[in-house]
Amino acid sequence: MTHIFSTNITQTTHKLVEQFGKPEYQGQLIEAWVFADQTHRLQAEAALLDCGVKAKLRSAYKPLLHFFLEDIDVLSSQITRIEVHYPTHEAASEKRFLLESYPLSTLVGKANIHFIANPKSSECYEVILRSATGVQTQHKVFAPNHLHLDLIGQTHLSPTGWLKVTDSEGKLAFNERLVTDYESLFLEGMRAISQYAWTGSEPYFEELNIQVCLPWKAQKLEHKQEVISLSEALHEDFYFSLQEWFKTKAGYLPNEREGKPGQIVPEIGYTTEKNLTIKVETRPYQIQYSTGQQTLEVAETPISMEQVEVELAKITGDTFTANTITGRKVSARYHKGTDFPVMISGGQHANETTGVVGTLRAAQILNHQKDSHFTISPLENPDGYALHQRLIRDNPHHMHHAARYTALGDDLEYRVKGELYEKEIRHKAREISQAQLHINLHGYPSHEWTRPLSGYVPRGFDMWTIPKGFFLILRHSADKKWATYAEEFAHLVTLKLIKIPGVLAFNNEQVELYRKHAGETNFRIINSFPCLISQGKQEDIPMQLITEYPDETIYGEHFITGHDVQTATVLAAYEVHQLLSANQ
Known part of the structure; x- marks a missing residue:
């Protein structure tokens, strides 16, 4: 464990009271835009009013x-x-x-x-x-926004603090940017990490832990899963900003997914203390293993790592495995039959959790279906999943993209050189089964995803910032046969999915809201399902179906609905693949 940086930062609201709570500011109007919850802003206004100074403190985050x-x-x-x-x-x-x-x-x-x-x-x-x-x-x-360069030289227009002072005669005496506590903490943390003497080649660490305590509570909004959370937003900004910086250091482009810096873990918590705090240190990998059992069909929360193994063991067939950098195992089953084979997987991005349950439920149904032929790998990224289980103990309603990638810090699908680790499970599945269809279950945020200190919109993920229903992505090989197959496949699968109670209204509502707040869509609507169909990478399986259910941070009946839909999609895709393959 190596200490890299730590500091305390005084709240901007406290500084404003100290600066302007003086007799010379009586009769003037102090207006400030800060990153803070309403409670702290009102407290500062009241403290200034006690000093005879009128003030209005507004939110710099989502001001409208x-x-x-x-x-x-x-x-x-x-x-x-x-x-x-x-x-x-x-x-x-x-x-x-x-x-x-x-x-x-x-x-x-x-x-x-x-x-x-x-x-x-x-x-x-x-x-x-x-x-x-x-x-x-x-x-x-x-x-209030400011134009700035980040630590990799990219330009952003980002929300920022602001200060206006109107004198007793109604004249604007001061009107300038105010660098707030929230911004300072982020910048100081990023600079400390970027200036640290990282030696050698990737990975540079096992876990890079950024522990932050903020004094502001999240505000639940009266719409589905939506919430205003400065803590969650800071997690996202730290995680992806550091991903981009380490990628650039290693010679990659910011949006590439091959970088392997190690596991970056921002842990952003709430404190009743007055100051904001940050501590950055490297740590060894944590090898925790979650336990506990739920009834799979009605699981209301992400299931434990123990239960993944228990449920997988119910599927008959041959076991095959791969290892991760930490020594955990990726476990899979090959259930041999006479049908056209299919690969089924979940948990590539480990904070997308309905797919893990959906793969297991669908595979257990197929297990009892005559002639069924498939491989199942329900949890491709166990290191990320273990981190997600750890992080949701403190912040269950944060999307936790730190758990998205592997413990090496890369997206396993894009791993093409060096030791393959988790990716090896796909090579083995394809070699064993000779499948031509891969059903790959994913999810995405169920509420808005922002990076307020780096341009607001998450770089490279523009279309995933707000929910847009249950989304299907199809990637096919360059062969014209598979392009035609993809169109037929999408049509037939979505016709089956329409029959799921409530899914049509769910999609229509979310797509309409997406259009209102994100403008025109860049995806197709096929039988009321948003879809993207495109040519995949040359080395990919001929046909890959990627499901995207807005599942990050959902629980209870919403979580059950999510894995109901994922399960139904696997079964529909399997059935349609048998039909189309038989007719080819």
Whole structure:
């Protein structure tokens, strides 16, 4: 274990009270935009008012959404129409500020809301509210951002703090960026890690642990899984920013998935202490093994690693395995039959957990089906899964992308050189079965995914920032035969999936909301299912179906629905593959 960096940072709200709670500021208006929950902002306003100073502290994170949550009571008013003219900036995508308003359209009751791009503004939302009686009011909502370079030289337009001081005569005396505690902690942590003397070649460490304590609580929104969480957002920004920095150091491009720095683990917790704290250190791999049993068909939470092994053992056939860098095993079964063979897998990205249950449930059904022929590898990334089980103990409702990749820090699907470790399970499955279809169960965030300190929209994952229903990705070989197969396959599988109770309404609702807040889609809708069909990598199996259920952070009945859908998809895809293969 090696200590790299640690520090305490005073809350910006406390600094503002100390700076402006003085007689010379009485009669002036202090306006600040900070990263903090409403409780801490109101406490600072009250403390300044006790000193005779009027202040208004707003959120620098999602300012339009906070304006409606804190300053406008749409539901109990007579507002019937809302126009949001959102700013645009040449350094960001046209939809950036539209996306930042998510999920506002779900929180305004029966009022009609319209979003309109405003090319004349780069820093303010202009809001027009109309009531049933014809009264119209207009509001400007400032969205402070700054243009900056990150540590790999990439330009971002990112939310930031801001400070305005209006004197007793109504003149603006100060109007500049305010570097907040939240931003400082992130920057100091990133700089310390980037300036550390990393030696040798990849991997540079086993676990790089970033332990942060923040004093702000998450705010649950009245729409499905949506929540405002500065802690979760910081986890995401630290994780992917460090992934990008280490990739660049090793000679990769930021969006490539081959880098193997080691396991990067931001652990962002809540504290009742006044200061923000950060401690960065390297640690050895943790080799924990989760235990416990649920009834698989109605499992309400991600199942334990022990249960994965127990359920896999119920499937008859030959066992084959692969090893991970930490010494854990990837376990699989080959169930031989006379059908056309299929590979079934889950857990490649280990924070996507309904697929693990879905593979096991489907395989257990196929196990009792005459002539069935398949391999099943329910948990391809056990190191990531163990980390996910560890992280959700403290933050069960965070998406935890630190658990997405392997303990080496790479995406196992893109591992093509050196020791293959987990990837070996796929090579063995294909060699044993000679399958031409791989059903690969995945998931994605069930609520908004942001990186507020690095441009807001997660780089390379633009289309996954907000939910858009149960999504199917098909990748086929270059052969025209398989391109045709993919189209027929998608049509027939989705026809079967339509029959799942509730899935049609679920998809339609989420796709409509996605269009409102992310603009036009870049995917196809096939029988009410969002789909992407494309040519895969040359070395891939001829046909791969990747499912994407919005499962990160869901529990209870939502989790059950998720693995119900995953199970049904495996069975539908298996059946359609038999039909199409027999007719080829």
